[in-house]
Amino acid sequence: MNLSLELMLQLCIIMPLLATLAIxxxxxxxxxxxxxxxxxxxALIFLxxxxxxxxxxxxxxxxxxxxxxxxxxxxxxxxxxxxxxALVASFLWLVTTIYxxxxxxxxxxxxxxxxxVCFAVAIGAVMGLAFSANLFTLFIFYEVLxxxxxxxxxxxxxxxxxxxxxxxxxxxxxxxxxFFLLAIVSTWLVAGTLDFTLGGIFADDxxxxxxxxxxxxxxxxxxxxxxxxxxxxxxxxxxxxxxxSSLLHAVAVVKAGVFTVLKVCIFIFGLDLLAELPSxxxxxxxxxxxVLLASxxxxxxxxxxxxxAYSTVSQLGYITIGALLATSSGVIGSSMHIAMHAFxxxxxxxxxxxxxxxxxxxxxxxxxxxGRQMPVxxxxxxxxxxxxxxxxxxxxxxxxxxLMMGTIExxxxxxxxxxxxxxxxxxxxxxxxxxxxxxxxxxxxxTSDKSNNTTNITKERLPSFEIKEAPLPSLIAIVVTTLxxxxxxxxxxxxxxxxxxxxxGRG
Amino acid sequence: xxxHLPILQVIIPLLAAPICxxxxxxxxxxxxxxxxxxxxxxxxILLLQQVMTSGVISYELGGWQAPWxxxxxxxxxxxxxxxxxxxxxxxxxxxxxxxxxxEIPKDKHVYFYVLYLLSLTGMLGxxxxxxxxxxxxxxxxxxxSAYALIAMGNKRQALWASYQYLIMxxxxxxxxxxxxGLMYQMTGTLNMEDLSQRLPEVAQTRTVFVSFVxxxxxxxLKLAMFPLxxxxxNAYAYAPSIVTAFFAATATKVAVYLLIRFxxxxxxxxxxxxxxxxxxxxxxxxxxxxFVASTTAIYQSNVKHLFAYSSIAQIGxxxxxxxxxxxxxxxxxxxxxxxxxxxxxxxxxxxxxxxxRVGNVELKNxxxxxxxxxxxxxxxxxxxxxxxxxxxxxxxxxxxYLLTALVEQGWWPIAVLILLGSMLAVVYVWRVIEVAYFxxxxxxxxxxxxxxxxxxxPIWTLVIANIYFGIDTRLSVQVAExxxxxxxxxxx
Numbered sequence: 001m002n003l004s005l006e007l008m009l010q011l012c013i014i015m016p017l018l019a020t021l022a023i024x025x026x027x028x029x030x031x032x033x034x035x036x037x038x039x040x041x042x043a044l045i046f047l048x049x050x051x052x053x054x055x056x057x058x059x060x061x062x063x064x065x066x067x068x069x070x071x072x073x074x075x076x077x078x079x080x081x082x083x084x085x086a087l088v089a090s091f092l093w094l095v096t097t098i099y100x101x102x103x104x105x106x107x108x109x110x111x112x113x114x115x116x117v118c119f120a121v122a123i124g125a126v127m128g129l130a131f132s133a134n135l136f137t138l139f140i141f142y143e144v145l146x147x148x149x150x151x152x153x154x155x156x157x158x159x160x161x162x163x164x165x166x167x168x169x170x171x172x173x174x175x176x177x178x179f180f181l182l183a184i185v186s187t188w189l190v191a192g193t194l195d196f197t198l199g200g201i202f203a204d205d206x207x208x209x210x211x212x213x214x215x216x217x218x219x220x221x222x223x224x225x226x227x228x229x230x231x232x233x234x235x236x237x238x239x240x241x242x243x244x245s246s247l248l249h250a251v252a253v254v255k256a257g258v259f260t261v262l263k264v265c266i267f268i269f270g271l272d273l274l275a276e277l278p279s280x281x282x283x284x285x286x287x288x289x290x291v292l293l294a295s296x297x298x299x300x301x302x303x304x305x306x307x308x309a310y311s312t313v314s315q316l317g318y319i320t321i322g323a324l325l326a327t328s329s330g331v332i333g334s335s336m337h338i339a340m341h342a343f344x345x346x347x348x349x350x351x352x353x354x355x356x357x358x359x360x361x362x363x364x365x366x367x368x369x370x371g372r373q374m375p376v377x378x379x380x381x382x383x384x385x386x387x388x389x390x391x392x393x394x395x396x397x398x399x400x401x402x403l404m405m406g407t408i409e410x411x412x413x414x415x416x417x418x419x420x421x422x423x424x425x426x427x428x429x430x431x432x433x434x435x436x437x438x439x440x441x442x443x444x445x446x447t448s449d450k451s452n453n454t455t456n457i458t459k460e461r462l463p464s465f466e467i468k469e470a471p472l473p474s475l476i477a478i479v480v481t482t483l484x485x486x487x488x489x490x491x492x493x494x495x496x497x498x499x500x501x502x503x504x505g506r507g
Numbered sequence: 508x509x510x511h512l513p514i515l516q517v518i519i520p521l522l523a524a525p526i527c528x529x530x531x532x533x534x535x536x537x538x539x540x541x542x543x544x545x546x547x548x549x550x551x552i553l554l555l556q557q558v559m560t561s562g563v564i565s566y567e568l569g570g571w572q573a574p575w576x577x578x579x580x581x582x583x584x585x586x587x588x589x590x591x592x593x594x595x596x597x598x599x600x601x602x603x604x605x606x607x608x609x610e611i612p613k614d615k616h617v618y619f620y621v622l623y624l625l626s627l628t629g630m631l632g633x634x635x636x637x638x639x640x641x642x643x644x645x646x647x648x649x650x651x652s653a654y655a656l657i658a659m660g661n662k663r664q665a666l667w668a669s670y671q672y673l674i675m676x677x678x679x680x681x682x683x684x685x686x687x688g689l690m691y692q693m694t695g696t697l698n699m700e701d702l703s704q705r706l707p708e709v710a711q712t713r714t715v716f717v718s719f720v721x722x723x724x725x726x727x728l729k730l731a732m733f734p735l736x737x738x739x740x741n742a743y744a745y746a747p748s749i750v751t752a753f754f755a756a757t758a759t760k761v762a763v764y765l766l767i768r769f770x771x772x773x774x775x776x777x778x779x780x781x782x783x784x785x786x787x788x789x790x791x792x793x794x795x796x797x798f799v800a801s802t803t804a805i806y807q808s809n810v811k812h813l814f815a816y817s818s819i820a821q822i823g824x825x826x827x828x829x830x831x832x833x834x835x836x837x838x839x840x841x842x843x844x845x846x847x848x849x850x851x852x853x854x855x856x857x858x859x860x861x862x863x864r865v866g867n868v869e870l871k872n873x874x875x876x877x878x879x880x881x882x883x884x885x886x887x888x889x890x891x892x893x894x895x896x897x898x899x900x901x902x903x904x905x906x907x908y909l910l911t912a913l914v915e916q917g918w919w920p921i922a923v924l925i926l927l928g929s930m931l932a933v934v935y936v937w938r939v940i941e942v943a944y945f946x947x948x949x950x951x952x953x954x955x956x957x958x959x960x961x962x963x964x965p966i967w968t969l970v971i972a973n974i975y976f977g978i979d980t981r982l983s984v985q986v987a988e989x990x991x992x993x994x995x996x997x998x999x
Contacts, residue, residue, distance in 0.1 A: 154945070
């Protein structure tokens with residue numbers, strides 16, 4: 001095939017949208033419908049990888065669609081950070097789709113066609129967001145992403161789903177419209193452009209107070225980055241089916257949020273300006289507080305998905321901290337963490353879903369001993385936990401390393417301590433799950449029967465020792481992402497190259 | 508022919524109305540009205556093209572020269588309005604025949620079309636004419652036919668709603684008449700262009716001041732500006748659904764046009780904004796309107812009421828843009844007039860389809876409709892998103908301009924308030940969506956099916972227009988900007 005890179009870029013966004021038509025048309029035949037979805041995934045990966053090769057070869061790839069309002073264009077431009085995000089998202093979309101096929105079928109969910117349609121729209125929006133060349137384009141896809149994921153979050157259609165959806169949409173829409181849009185309009189008026197430019201778009205003599213206010217508006221407005229106090233939507237969205245939680249709340253939606261934060265910090269403010277602003281310090285501490293508090297809340301959750309959700313809130317704080325540190329190691333750490341956390345967290349969610357589908361368990365307290373029934377799943381869970389914690393031999397090590405470097409370089413020792421504390425908390429709330437799964441500490445009950453003076457000692461029994469793993473497609477997905485966590489430790493070079501190319505310009 | 512377009516714009520629907528009486532067959536009359544309205548629409552397109560290329564068109568009625576005879580004066584502003592009114596009227600008429608079958612007794616069908624065309628004539632006339640007294644005449648034509656149309660609603664409350672509107676509308680029209688009379692007394696002319704030149708000489712007199720206040724209050728009554736909005740919710744809720752769709756999209760826009768025309772062209776910018784604290788007053792009232800009306804909308808159980816209150820809130824946005832008295836602010840207002848017509852046209856037509864299938868628009872009857880009437884409900888969702896101002900819909904375009912206008916002038920707090928106001932829109936729109944998509948249908952509605960094509964085609968025409976003009980904003984932005992600039996006397 002001899003497609004030009006520009007065409008490929010556009011196809012990345014348009015193809016998933018066109019695929020929705022095919023998905024709707026084949027709605028009555030699940031096998032064809034899923035076939036269409038997987039074919040689209042594969043084609044998308046092919047496109048993104050080709051674009052990556054093009055970018056590595058030093059080509060500049062940009063597309064201009066049209067001018068929506070005078071001076072405000074819908075246009076796309078590929079740079080390393082967006083490339084990194086697109087690579088992660090498109091690859092994990094494929095894995096999630098495979099997982100979803102197993103999950104949705106064995107769970108006998110209704111409205112699966114709508115599910116796959118919204119999934120495809122969401123990934124199209126993510127591609128548009130990743131490649132957008134200006135803040136205006138990014139904002140449009142940001143909102144499309146919010147709206148297209150709403151039906152996914154409320155998929156179950158129950159009262160609880162409705163409530164969760166309300167919080168989800170309420171927080172994401174209101175932060176994005178009240179703060180984010182206002183920040184964009186103001187930036188447009190102050191700077192006269194919204195194009196992402198390395199080193200920022202503000203003039204050198206911009207009023208520091210105004211820029212400070214704008215930064216606060218941006219960080220608050222990007223609700224998808226889930227900085228406290230705007231994090232409530234993330235746990236609320238956990239009512240969604242597990243594949244949705246895994247792709248959207250470990251990869252697409254939350255990463256779209258932190259990706260936008262990074263974009264704004266690097267390409268709108270520029271690291272030099274960012275380091276000078278008085279509000280940066282305040283926001284750093286806010287993000288630090290978010291990291292710690294979310295970890296603490298996570299410890300108290302008994303529902304596995306809720307615990308993972310709060311863990312995500314805390315991990316997103318890392319990325320925001322890295323962006324706000326305004327040094328190259330901070331940026332490298334943050335952008336690598338986008339990928340590392342995505343692989344780790346999606347594995348954890350996959351495992352949670354697998355446990356739910358096969359053993360119908362969602363509470364951590366009920367999960368003791370399940371390692372014998374689901375060994376593969378729980379080993380995967382263990383490895384992914386290590387990656388989230390950030391210890392070898394998993395990918396999370398590298399991103400955490402650079403984030404730490406960043407805090408030391410900028411002498412933000414408070415934040416360094418926060419990151420270390422949070423690591424300890426991660427260990428405390430993730431490892432026991434895998435540990436108890438394999439080494440259940442069984443309690444014994446003493447019951448005495450007074451009538452005939454005997455004492456019975458009953459041992460808590462484990463349900464069964466028969467191996468009962470998740471449906472095959474789901475299991476494959478789990479293994480793939482777990483291997484991803486390990487591979488990223490051994491072979492992080494391409495990722496690192498992309499991350500370090502962000503600040504030097506094109507790779 | 509081309510030279511006579513300005514008068515043809517008004518006279519075609521005017522003459523079509525009595526011909527309808529002669530035709531006297533429901534279906535035939537419908538087709539004929541559609542034809543008349545369609546012609547008016549094509550004329551408005553031609554007029555807009557002409558104005559955009561060669562500037563203001565002045566047409567002297569009967570060949571009498573301007574200050575003495577009646578002059579029709581088409582500039583960017585009214586060409587834009589003519590396009591909105593005749594366009595919406597045509598699209599809405601498509602669905603009219605099916606809709607009134609269920610809502611209006613058969614023997615009144617012909618009268619319905621006659622009144623509809625007269626009302627259309629009135630609105631087009633108000634906008635096209637350059638003569639202040641002529642404005643009053645057409646205002647009465649459109650209002651009187653509107654009262655009768657609203658009274659045709661099939662519930663008894665329609666009569667009361669119509670009566671309320673009659674009282675308030677008459678007060679408004681009388682005020683406008685008094686204002687025009689006082690102006691005439693001071694200057695001896697009724698031609699708007701002429702007035703604008705002669706008024707400054709006598710600007711300091713109390714008479715002119717009083718006439719200004721009368722006109723403003725009268726117009727504000729007509730445009731249902733908070734707190735003069737009390738007639739609107741019932742009038743919209745109890746009128747036949749087609750009438751609601753037509754009026755919600757056009758009637759208040761005409762009043763906003765009058766407000767702009769009188770303050771900017773006739774009295775002049777500096778007079779209007781200095782004699783009374785118009786800016787503070789209108790900005791405060793506009794904001795109050797947004798918050799009070801949106802909050803009230805949240806608590807409505809009748810969906811027509813809900814969106815009627817939302818209309819009052821949307822007028823608040825137009826008023827805030829107007830009160831800034833800057834080119835960008837006025838552009839925002841004009842854009843919102845165009846965009847709001849598209850959103851509310853789509854939403855109220857969809858509601859008309861619901862009335863056709865379900866019988867009423869009580870919120871509880873919306874249960875399960877998301878599955879039973881997917882296309883109609885999707886239209887309400889998209890219209891609602893547009894009301895909220897989500898990107899890629901028209902609502903976003905006008906919101907962007909309004910925000911730019913506010914931030915440009917340093918009105919940050921107001922900008923935040925405006926955005927918070929649009930959050931209220933999320934709440935009331937989502938109430939409808941949640942009921943439609945998350946609840947099981949009521950027992951008596953299990954059999955309800957998707958609306959017929961005669962509804963779906965016009966509804967989706969407007970929905971697609973909502974998206975199209977949210978993406979390709981060249982037409983609306985260019986015209987609105989040109990109109991705003993010419994009102995400020997800035998050459999584009």
